[in-house]
Amino acid sequence: MSSREEEAISQARKKALGFNLILVTGGSGYIGSHTVLELLVAGYGVVVVDNLCNSHWEALVRVHWIVQQDYMKRGRTPDEVPPLFFHEVDITDKDAFQSVFETWKADESTSTRKPMFKFAEEKKKPAKKGTRSVPKDIGALAYKQTFKCKEFPASSTQFQLPKNRPTEVKITDVIHFAALKSVGESVQMPLSYYRTNVGGLLNLLELMKEYNVKKIVFSSSAVVYGKGKETNIREDSIQVGGGGAGGGLLTNPYGRSKWMDEEILNDTSVADPDMEVIALRYFNPTGSHPSGLIGEDPRGTPNNIIPVVMQAFQRRRSRVYVYGSNYDTPDGTGVRDYIHVLDLARGHLAALRKLTTLVATPTPPTDDPTSPVSPTFNRRMSRASVSSTGSSRETSFSAQRTNYRCYNLGTGTGHSVLDILKAFGNVCGNDIPFVLSDARAGDLGTVTADVTKASSELGWYAEFGLQDMCRDVYQWAVDNPQGYERLRRLSMMAQIDPEAVRHIMDTVEDEDEESEAGTDVGSNRSSGDFGAFIRRLSVMTIDDNKYKNVMRKASIAGPYLGKLLEEDEEEEDGSEGQGSRNGSFSWNVPFKVDQNQTMPQPNPPFNTNNDPSKSPFAEKWGFGGNGNWQTPQSKVQNAH
Numbered sequence: 130m131s132s133r134e135e136e137a138i139s140q141a142r143k144k145a146l147g148f149n150l151i152l153v154t155g156g157s158g159y160i161g162s163h164t165v166l167e168l169l170v171a172g173y174g175v176v177v178v179d180n181l182c183n184s185h186w187e188a189l190v191r192v193h194w195i196v197q198q199d200y201m202k203r204g205r206t207p208d209e210v211p212p213l214f215f216h217e218v219d220i221t222d223k224d225a226f227q228s229v230f231e232t233w234k235a236d237e238s239t240s241t242r243k244p245m246f247k248f249a250e251e252k253k254k255p256a257k258k259g260t261r262s263v264p265k266d267i268g269a270l271a272y273k274q275t276f277k278c279k280e281f282p283a284s285s286t287q288f289q290l291p292k293n294r295p296t297e298v299k300i301t302d303v304i305h306f307a308a309l310k311s312v313g314e315s316v317q318m319p320l321s322y323y324r325t326n327v328g329g330l331l332n333l334l335e336l337m338k339e340y341n342v343k344k345i346v347f348s349s350s351a352v353v354y355g356k357g358k359e360t361n362i363r364e365d366s367i368q369v370g371g372g373g374a375g376g377g378l379l380t381n382p383y384g385r386s387k388w389m390d391e392e393i394l395n396d397t398s399v400a401d402p403d404m405e406v407i408a409l410r411y412f413n414p415t416g417s418h419p420s421g422l423i424g425e426d427p428r429g430t431p432n433n434i435i436p437v438v439m440q441a442f443q444r445r446r447s448r449v450y451v452y453g454s455n456y457d458t459p460d461g462t463g464v465r466d467y468i469h470v471l472d473l474a475r476g477h478l479a480a481l482r483k484l485t486t487l488v489a490t491p492t493p494p495t496d497d498p499t500s501p502v503s504p505t506f507n508r509r510m511s512r513a514s515v516s517s518t519g520s521s522r523e524t525s526f527s528a529q530r531t532n533y534r535c536y537n538l539g540t541g542t543g544h545s546v547l548d549i550l551k552a553f554g555n556v557c558g559n560d561i562p563f564v565l566s567d568a569r570a571g572d573l574g575t576v577t578a579d580v581t582k583a584s585s586e587l588g589w590y591a592e593f594g595l596q597d598m599c600r601d602v603y604q605w606a607v608d609n610p611q612g613y614e615r616l617r618r619l620s621m622m623a624q625i626d627p628e629a630v631r632h633i634m635d636t637v638e639d640e641d642e643e644s645e646a647g648t649d650v651g652s653n654r655s656s657g658d659f660g661a662f663i664r665r666l667s668v669m670t671i672d673d674n675k676y677k678n679v680m681r682k683a684s685i686a687g688p689y690l691g692k693l694l695e696e697d698e699e700e701e702d703g704s705e706g707q708g709s710r711n712g713s714f715s716w717n718v719p720f721k722v723d724q725n726q727t728m729p730q731p732n733p734p735f736n737t738n739n740d741p742s743k744s745p746f747a748e749k750w751g752f753g754g755n756g757n758w759q760t761p762q763s764k765v766q767n768a769h
């Protein structure tokens with residue numbers, strides 16, 4: 130590790146000192162980013178781990194910026210916003226994941242936390258002296274930015290810095306979002322789902338154990354209720370811990386992976402009485418932050434109703450197919466419990482506070498061996514759960530523990546598909562075209578939550594209604610017609626052809642100088658700091674004219690890049706337009722061209738009178754005698 134990296138880690142740790150530090154896996158995704166926002170608003174420091182497979186780092190920059198505005202609305206200064214750090218790491222890569230824990234591990238010399246019990250078979254191994262991952266300071270990036278956004282009210286989340294600020298740097302809790310989440314895709318690629326959703330959780334729990342992190346909020350789903358449970362579903366209608374039905378009613382690998390995760394978490398809490406687990410079962414999340422700066426950006430063709438409606442509004446599909454009109458519901462269409470993503474995010478805060486209370490007032494251990502808080506009892510439970518005889522008596526030992534809790538997060542109110550179409554039509558002032566169609570295989574008529582447990586035990590309840598959800602989704606759709614897609618493309622562009630990007634950096638220089646948004650593009654051009662450049666361009670994504678200007682210049686620079694940046698037209702049936710969906714961007718990481726990547730045939734640039742050979746990049750990209758451009762890849766293929 131270079132001295133510069135060591136210095137960066139040391140600076141980050143200094144910045145984090147005094148904050149309760151929460152590790153959020155999958156924190157740049159849809160629900161993750163809104164939760165990070167609420168954590169910062171509430172005064173928590175946040176460390177995000179995300180592999181960006183279905184999200185964009187830009188979301189986090191926007192999050193920190195929104196929180197700065199939120200703080201100002203509350204009479205505080207942006208400097209007071211807690212730190213937000215980002216690691217681009219895949220949780221299935223255990224070594225890389227461990228390097229994050231190494232970076233943020235407690236300083237042993239100042240640590241006051243001691244494990245309460247040590248079982249013989251679980252003696253803590255010394256932490257591996259592995260590499261340490263260098264965190265990106267998102268707050269520092271956000272301070273330089275200017276975004277245009279809708280006026281939004283200050284968050285209702287209370288600012289609650291702990292009375293005694295932590296005197297050591299330590300991750301105290303984990304919120305685990307990182308997972309794959311498409312039902313249909315999980316049927317096609319079950320192994321990927323189990324690898325990420327189950328394998329990733331195992332890595333996390335092993336690392337939490339090794340680094341003595343004991344509290345976790347887990348992102349579960351109403352999907353774990355499976356078939357057969359419909360209206361006002363209670364948490365105890367299925368049993369985690371072998372005490373009843375559950376996983377058997379599930380119909381797809383995604384649902385099974387979430388169910389398995391809950392079982393694993395429960396078993397872990399049985400084996401370790403110090404562990405505190407809360408699983409949150411989401412119903413149908415939708416909505417976005419009212420600023421219109423962050424929102425849902427589903428990759429590929431969306432299947433969920435709200436993104437589908439949004440696409441119909443954007444004319445990216447001709448109509449919405451309403452699946453099923455003969456259900457036993459008021460208007461015959463499917464009824465679901467839609468919950469605003471900000472309510473969901475605040476549900477995670479409520480869960481964190483619950484975990485904090487539990488740890489702050491622990492039940493003292495007792496010598497009574499039949500007591501569930503006795504070490505003797507827990508040792509027995511531990512043995513029972515690994516016994517090979519599997520008698521029913523022993524099975525009952527592995528019943529759900531009190532340090533494992535699950536809660537529904539929903540509103541308790543159902544809305545039909547037609548209600549959604551009407552509400553969305555109201556906010557956008559246009560009717561959403563739809564057609565009644567056959568029911569989708571496996572769909573249920575009604576799925577709504579009983580939310581009394583969350584309100585009585587977490588003190589949480591949903592504040593937003595359907596109209597709020599539709600309004601905020603609409604705002605996001607209007608301001609970000611392609612979600613973060615443009616950003617993904619710009620990032621992809623920097624990865625594929627840094628030379629061409631450098632050329633665009635030259636051509637947009639004047640624009641940068643005119644811009645009021647601070648940027649370090651110019652000063653870093655020679656050192657290839659594309660991160661700064663992409664960040665600068667990301668500001669332009671909201672200003673359509675500027676963005677189009679850049680696209681035009683990108684076409685000048687390189688035909689493939691021009692193609693990459695072209696607006697994609699969604700097919701009528703909703704299938705994806707061309708353009709990469711795999712682009713991601715890493716700061717200061719050498720850009721690599723993936724030689725196996727299949728690149729689309731680029732269009733000729735339009736500034737060279739359709740003579741590609743006049744482009745400054747003609748030689749680099751190759752020019753076929755038939756007038757078609759060739760990427761290096763297609764050139765290789767043609768040679769064989």
Ligand SMILES: O=c1ccn([C@@H]2O[C@H](COP(=O)(O)OP(=O)(O)O[C@H]3O[C@H](CO)[C@H](O)[C@H](O)[C@H]3O)[C@@H](O)[C@H]2O)c(=O)[nH]1
Pocket residue numbers: 310312350351352411412413432433434435437449450451452453462463464465546569572576
């Ligand atoms: O193009 C569409 C898409 C959906 N629907 C209908 O809209 C309702 C909601 O469907 P979604 O696909 O948006 O959501 P589901 O309730 O089917 O599934 C969601 O909630 C589940 C838990 O209940 C799981 O978490 C799952 O991953 C998640 O997508 C259903 O009646 C569905 O039939 C349509 O009519 N047309």
